[in-house]
Amino acid sequence: MNAASPASPLLEVRGLRMHFPVSEGLLGRKVGDVKAVDGIDFTVRRGETLGLVGESGCGKTTTGRCVLRLEKPTAGQIIFDGVDIASLGGKQLQALRQRIQVIFQDPYSSLNPRMTIGQIIAEPMFVHGIEPNATKRMERVHELLTICGLNAGFADRYPHEMSGGQRQRVGIARALAMNPEFIVCDEPVSALDVSIQAQVVNLLEDLREKFGLTYLFIAHDLSVVRHLCQRVAVMYLGHIVEMADSDTLFDNPQHPYTRALLAAVPVPDPDVEQGREFRPVKGEVPSPMNPPSGCVFHPRCPMAVDRCSKEAPQPREIAPGHMVACSEVKITG
Amino acid sequence: MSTTVPTMGLPAAVDASLALRPTVWMRCLRFVRREPLGTFGLALVIVMAVTGSMAELIAPYNPTANDFSAMTEAPSWAHLLGTDQFGRDLLSRLIYGARTAMIVGLSSALVGGVIGLVLGVGSAYFGGLIDLVMQRIFDIVMAFPLIILALAVVSIFGTGVQNVIIAITIPLIPRCARVVRSSALAIREIPYVDAARACGFSHSRIILRHMVPNVMAPFLIMITASVGQAVLAEASLSYLGLGVQEPVPAWGLMLQGGAEEYASTAPWIAIFPGLAIMLSVLGVNLFGDAMRDTLDPKMRNR
Numbered sequence: 001m002n003a004a005s006p007a008s009p010l011l012e013v014r015g016l017r018m019h020f021p022v023s024e025g026l027l028g029r030k031v032g033d034v035k036a037v038d039g040i041d042f043t044v045r046r047g048e049t050l051g052l053v054g055e056s057g058c059g060k061t062t063t064g065r066c067v068l069r070l071e072k073p074t075a076g077q078i079i080f081d082g083v084d085i086a087s088l089g090g091k092q093l094q095a096l097r098q099r100i101q102v103i104f105q106d107p108y109s110s111l112n113p114r115m116t117i118g119q120i121i122a123e124p125m126f127v128h129g130i131e132p133n134a135t136k137r138m139e140r141v142h143e144l145l146t147i148c149g150l151n152a153g154f155a156d157r158y159p160h161e162m163s164g165g166q167r168q169r170v171g172i173a174r175a176l177a178m179n180p181e182f183i184v185c186d187e188p189v190s191a192l193d194v195s196i197q198a199q200v201v202n203l204l205e206d207l208r209e210k211f212g213l214t215y216l217f218i219a220h221d222l223s224v225v226r227h228l229c230q231r232v233a234v235m236y237l238g239h240i241v242e243m244a245d246s247d248t249l250f251d252n253p254q255h256p257y258t259r260a261l262l263a264a265v266p267v268p269d270p271d272v273e274q275g276r277e278f279r280p281v282k283g284e285v286p287s288p289m290n291p292p293s294g295c296v297f298h299p300r301c302p303m304a305v306d307r308c309s310k311e312a313p314q315p316r317e318i319a320p321g322h323m324v325a326c327s328e329v330k331i332t333g
Numbered sequence: 334m335s336t337t338v339p340t341m342g343l344p345a346a347v348d349a350s351l352a353l354r355p356t357v358w359m360r361c362l363r364f365v366r367r368e369p370l371g372t373f374g375l376a377l378v379i380v381m382a383v384t385g386s387m388a389e390l391i392a393p394y395n396p397t398a399n400d401f402s403a404m405t406e407a408p409s410w411a412h413l414l415g416t417d418q419f420g421r422d423l424l425s426r427l428i429y430g431a432r433t434a435m436i437v438g439l440s441s442a443l444v445g446g447v448i449g450l451v452l453g454v455g456s457a458y459f460g461g462l463i464d465l466v467m468q469r470i471f472d473i474v475m476a477f478p479l480i481i482l483a484l485a486v487v488s489i490f491g492t493g494v495q496n497v498i499i500a501i502t503i504p505l506i507p508r509c510a511r512v513v514r515s516s517a518l519a520i521r522e523i524p525y526v527d528a529a530r531a532c533g534f535s536h537s538r539i540i541l542r543h544m545v546p547n548v549m550a551p552f553l554i555m556i557t558a559s560v561g562q563a564v565l566a567e568a569s570l571s572y573l574g575l576g577v578q579e580p581v582p583a584w585g586l587m588l589q590g591g592a593e594e595y596a597s598t599a600p601w602i603a604i605f606p607g608l609a610i611m612l613s614v615l616g617v618n619l620f621g622d623a624m625r626d627t628l629d630p631k632m633r634n635r
């Protein structure tokens with residue numbers, strides 16, 4: 001295969017908006033909207049991992065939930081394998097759910113405490129008729145547990161009898177049970193011990209190669225993102241401000257927000273890189289209910305000029321595959 | 334006294350979590366040790382259940398047989414608790430009355446509880462308009478005191494054991510639904526419900542398999558509380574002449590008529606059924622409180 005040919009997109013998100021109405025008082029009068037996601041575009045190519053990073057509350061989880069169709073987006077298109085799934089319902093949505101799966105952040109609350117591990121992993125196979133034979137289904141459960149690095153004997157345990165890392169592996173096994181093509185990973189390792197994070201990250205990487213999976217990988221930890229993702233999108237207050245290949249983004253960030261996040265200093269030492277989380281940019285993150293006019297980053301931007309508060313910068317490709325939403329950045333390539 | 338746990342070797346420790354999975358018996362023992370009052374309550378309930386269900390074997394006399402040679406007799410060896418104005422043996426009537434109380438109390442608490450459970454969890458799961466409408470309906474039903482609503486239902490459907498059960502079940506539904514709903518609202522936000530939705534499970538599967546089993550604690554607490562309320566409501570309805578009808582033995586009924594008339598000359602006619610009502614409700618409530626503390630310590634201050 002020609003490595004230079006652009007892989008076809010599996011997921012294409014266009015103009016996605018998710019506004020949550022805020023109501024007040026007894027009668028539930030609507031007083032405004034939380035603009036959790038406010039018009040974002042991105043594509044995820046087949047077989048790649050797209051990282052989604054940004055400060056807490058910028059809308060990463062909401063984006064993931066829209067793609068999973070756990071929320072119905074306010075506006076925009078979510079084109080999965082050629083079909084717009086943004087307003088799908090009923091049977092078609094059920095069928096889609098086999099193809100898009102999720103791994104949650106918190107391994108403690110993402111497994112039903114009243115079910116055994118075996119039941120948890122077998123249930124989707126049973127419901128969708130993927131493996132109607134009970135004995136074969138249990139064999140498949142054991143196989144999935146083994147694939148995810150767990151002893152097949154864990155099938156009889158309850159979630160509370162396992163460690164966080166083990167539970168997260170169960171969550172991964174459950175996601176794999178339906179043979180999905182696409183998995184939304186919402187901070188899958190940030191609730192785990194540092195010593196276990198690397199193991200789970202490596203497992204995800206192995207599974208992607210083995211089963212040809214495509215990931216939307218939401219994360220806080222930049223070293224994990226750099227390790228795992230081919231491309232990275234940076235979000236700020238419901239917008240994607242920069243998107244590029246992983247190496248480009250980390251080595252040559254262009255958007256003032258990305259630069260501030262990365263503190264602009266390359267850190268060659270992996271131990272230092274490990275601890276490199278989001279450094280708070282000066283000032284408070286504005287409320288998504290009442291975002292600033294123009295460029296949403298302007299109140300905190302060190303490069304801001306007059307027109308930044310009036311015109312919202314349009315995303316531009318400043319170099320092939322390098323998208324930046326800032327009017328002050330020069331086109332380089 | 335302190336029990337020493339033998340130090341476990343490494344291989345054993347690996348599976349300690351499995352070995353420590355408490356059995357039903359261990360849980361029961363712990364309940365008895367920690368909740369003496371609750372155990373006492375449970376004992377009262379068990380006595381009531383056993384006497385009620387084995388009434389034929391235990392009762393010394395036919396509860397409906399009149400004996401005009403032994404009217405309003407004080408407690409004696411022949412009639413341990415005395416007789417009423419028709420010469421019916423009070424002990425035998427109390428024992429059969431326990432059966433009536435059990436049937437009415439348990440069935441209305443169970444039926445009302447289960448309907449409330451499904452409505453409460455469903456309301457929380459679907460949310461939005463469905464939830465809003467259900468909530469308002471519950472509010473309206475709950476605006477009437479339990480006994481008033483039960484009276485209204487009985488006056489529509491008529492008296493008799495079956496209708497009394499219906500009359501008490503209806504007001505119990507929203508009470509259980511409301512408590513269950515508030516727990517279910519919290520469960521709704523837990524990621525395993527999202528995981529079930531992301532797996533494409535049906536609404537009924539998510540409600541019944543993923544949410545209902547996780548609101549069992551408040552549900553069981555509500556059910557036991559409801560049994561007490563139902564027993565009391567049945568006694569009140571029967572006392573008012575709108576519940577179980579003569580000659581079926583029921584505690585509330587026994588407090589009526591002769592009991593009032595002979596209150597000064599034959600007080601045992603009123604005292605024993607009154608005691609039976611009090612002890613059974615006390616027993617159910619003590620047990621219910623202890624179970625609440627055991628199952629859900631957070632609800633203690635509600």
Ligand SMILES: Nc1ncnc2c1ncn2[C@@H]1O[C@H](COP(=O)(O)OP(=O)(O)OP(=O)(O)O)[C@@H](O)[C@H]1O
Pocket residue numbers: 020034035036054055056057058059060061062063288
């Ligand atoms: N169901 C909801 N109703 C109202 N507001 C919501 C809802 N879900 C999310 N929000 C708001 O939308 C914004 C984005 O939330 P989101 O969970 O997507 O952020 P995030 O980037 O995942 O943050 P974190 O890193 O903390 O997980 C937040 O301000 C949040 O309060």
Ligand code: SF4
Pocket residue numbers: 256257295296297298299301302303304305308313325326327328329
């Ligand atoms: S558009 Fe203006 S405010 Fe926004 S990031 Fe660029 S320079 Fe800063």
Ligand SMILES: [Mg+2]
Pocket residue numbers: 060061062186
């Ligand atoms: Mg999040």
